[in-house]
Amino acid sequence: MAASKHYLDDPIHAVVTSLRGVTVTNPSLLLDQVNKTVYRHPSSIDRPENVSVVCGGGSGHEPGFAAFVGRGALTACVAGTVFASPSAQQVRHCLKHRIPSESKGTVVVVTNYTGDILNFGMGIEKARAMGKRVEMVVVADDVGVGREKGGKVGRRGLSGTALVVKMCGALAEADATMEECATLGRLVVNNLVSVGASLSRVHVPGRSIQEAKEEEERLGPGLVEIGMGIHNEPGCEKVKTDLPGLIKIMLAQLLDQNDKDRAYVKINKGDDIAILINNFGGTSNLELSAIVYEITTQLGKDHSLKPKRVISGTFFGSLNGPGFIISILKLVDTGLGPRKSMLDLLDAPAEATGWSASIRPETWGKEYAELKGKAEDDQEEAKPTNLKVNPEQFKSALKSGLDKVIACEAEVTRFDTIVGDGDCGVGLKRGAEGILEMMKSTELTDDPYLTLTKIASIVEATMDGTSGALYAIFVNSLASNIRNQDSGRPQSLTPQIWSDALTKTLENLGKYTPAKPGDRTLMDALSPFVDLLGETGDTKRAAEAAKRGADKTKGMRASLGRSVYVGGEGHMEVPDPGAYGLSQFLIGLAEGL
Numbered sequence: 001m002a003a004s005k006h007y008l009d010d011p012i013h014a015v016v017t018s019l020r021g022v023t024v025t026n027p028s029l030l031l032d033q034v035n036k037t038v039y040r041h042p043s044s045i046d047r048p049e050n051v052s053v054v055c056g057g058g059s060g061h062e063p064g065f066a067a068f069v070g071r072g073a074l075t076a077c078v079a080g081t082v083f084a085s086p087s088a089q090q091v092r093h094c095l096k097h098r099i100p101s102e103s104k105g106t107v108v109v110v111t112n113y114t115g116d117i118l119n120f121g122m123g124i125e126k127a128r129a130m131g132k133r134v135e136m137v138v139v140a141d142d143v144g145v146g147r148e149k150g151g152k153v154g155r156r157g158l159s160g161t162a163l164v165v166k167m168c169g170a171l172a173e174a175d176a177t178m179e180e181c182a183t184l185g186r187l188v189v190n191n192l193v194s195v196g197a198s199l200s201r202v203h204v205p206g207r208s209i210q211e212a213k214e215e216e217e218r219l220g221p222g223l224v225e226i227g228m229g230i231h232n233e234p235g236c237e238k239v240k241t242d243l244p245g246l247i248k249i250m251l252a253q254l255l256d257q258n259d260k261d262r263a264y265v266k267i268n269k270g271d272d273i274a275i276l277i278n279n280f281g282g283t284s285n286l287e288l289s290a291i292v293y294e295i296t297t298q299l300g301k302d303h304s305l306k307p308k309r310v311i312s313g314t315f316f317g318s319l320n321g322p323g324f325i326i327s328i329l330k331l332v333d334t335g336l337g338p339r340k341s342m343l344d345l346l347d348a349p350a351e352a353t354g355w356s357a358s359i360r361p362e363t364w365g366k367e368y369a370e371l372k373g374k375a376e377d378d379q380e381e382a383k384p385t386n387l388k389v390n391p392e393q394f395k396s397a398l399k400s401g402l403d404k405v406i407a408c409e410a411e412v413t414r415f416d417t418i419v420g421d422g423d424c425g426v427g428l429k430r431g432a433e434g435i436l437e438m439m440k441s442t443e444l445t446d447d448p449y450l451t452l453t454k455i456a457s458i459v460e461a462t463m464d465g466t467s468g469a470l471y472a473i474f475v476n477s478l479a480s481n482i483r484n485q486d487s488g489r490p491q492s493l494t495p496q497i498w499s500d501a502l503t504k505t506l507e508n509l510g511k512y513t514p515a516k517p518g519d520r521t522l523m524d525a526l527s528p529f530v531d532l533l534g535e536t537g538d539t540k541r542a543a544e545a546a547k548r549g550a551d552k553t554k555g556m557r558a559s560l561g562r563s564v565y566v567g568g569e570g571h572m573e574v575p576d577p578g579a580y581g582l583s584q585f586l587i588g589l590a591e592g593l
Contacts, residue, residue: 006205015059024072036064039076039098048100051172055109058083067354073169085115091123105133105178112140113155124497137185139283141194144227146261158194159278160327162315170348191330198228200321230318269304272331279314280321313356382453385486401585402432417578424577434462452479477508495537519559525550543590550583
């Protein structure tokens with residue numbers, strides 16, 4: 001199971017090595033390995049008398065929060081083992097030895113988990129007993145656990161902690177007092193709501209494969225868990241829904257004032273907000289960007305809210321969890337005066353690799369007018385030729401071939417999963433469906449050139465990857481070579497004209513790919529078809545030759561394409577997926593004539 005595979009199976013070694021890595025990506029940092037504390041090098045601190053900001057907690061939440069250590073953010077971070085709080089001794093040692101002795105006070109930011117509260121609290125009390133000035137800010141921003149379920153423990157701390165750390169660090173850098181920094185941190189928490197969702201629980205390095213299987217099976221297929229915590233804690237509900245439905249539920253938990261169990265912050269239509277969309281660690285960037293778009297769209301459409309800042313990325317992770325957290329911060333007056341608003345503090349520079357917001361305030365503040373004008377059309381108008389075909393026969397043959405392609409998608413996908421990346425069948429089907437849709441909505445003329453140019457546009461728009469490019473080049477070239485045989489007077493498109501155009505097109509294709517029969521590519525089906533059609537003018541026999549050519553690729557070792565990089569003996573079991581798919585189209589084409 002992929003979720004249970006790790007590069008480092010020893011969790012202790014993983015934590016220490018990860019902390020070392022933080023000091024490599026930011027050379028101004030040091031690591032106290034014994035106490036698992038990352039801290040700023042004294043020479044990197046311009047004003048050691050400034051307030052220090054410290055955070056910490058269990059590991060597994062990277063980049064939080066060791067990678068937040070740096071100018072404009074944290075002074076130090078104390079790490080525990082995976083999902084376990086650091087000890088009070090580690091915290092005390094950090095407060096005594098890892099912050100500048102000249103510092104006029106320390107603000108310690110802690111997430112609201114029992115172990116963190118107790119151990120950081122004990123370490124803080126010990127530091128105070130030594131005469132240190134320390135304030136603790138507890139982050140509790142989760143709405144997935146409501147008031148009733150949270151009880152005396154209260155809300156859990158989630159990715160809103162990143163916002164608290166960033167803003168307290170920026171304020172400390174601006175020479176604020178310890179009391180001002182602590183008050184700001186609590187103000188942020190009091191205006192912050194977060195909720196997470198995940199497709200599965202995470203797997204901790206070093207634990208058993210069976211445990212990983214049980215973790216995955218606990219949620220069940222097709223379900224997403226809303227309110228899941230960052231340590232595998234169960235959420236508030238499991239639902240089966242699409243992304244828009246999921247976001248709708250999550251935003252309701254964050255913003256619905258009628259939900260008295262969860263209405264922690266009153267956010268009205270038109271209020272100024274900032275949002276942070278945090279990756280648990282296992283959500284692809286492709287999906288995370290789509291999630292961000294869906295969130296901002298629904299915020300505007302359903303809640304009349306347009307965020308002043310949209311920050312996305314991995315800030316407070318949960319190992320390899322396939323989930324994300326939405327945090328919404330209501331932007332209120334800090335009472336700190338000019339250049340110290342919540343937005344100012346969010347935008348202030350930070351030399352910390354964990355803080356990845358890179359858009360300048362000026363870019364956010366500028367109004368971008370909607371560009372209006374004529375729709376851009378990349379398609380040049382095709383001019384008709386004097387070549388003619390029977391449009392109904394052409395349509396019947398084409399539909400027969402495309403139907404064959406769609407019908408064999410599962411088989412082509414299976415072949416490509418064995419010897420490639422598994423996308424060949426889907427790509428062919430997508431192209432076939434696009435052409436069929438065009439045929440339904442567009443009246444085909446008796447001019448084959450015009451029809452081929454329309455097909456070329458569909459292929460370009462719907463088929464990607466190497467095979468998509470080859471098909472697009474082939475169809476465009478075929479259309480051009482058909483047009484070149486226009487004599488200037490009306491004439492039927494004979495098998496000989498088709499054959500001559502196809503032969504020339506095959507030659508043109510050779511300019512863009514070195515593939516030849518025997519290389520285990522679609523050319524193993526295409527070349528025999530074109531050759532025999534030229535010799536006999538018989539489409540059916542030519543299609544049978546294409547099928548034989550595709551069959552011969554079974555057992556043939558690839559010389560080109562992605563199959564070259566795929567190890568094993570899969571090529572002995574199945575034909576080339578591209579050649580097989582093309583042969584099916586050609587067989588269907590011949591059957592439809």
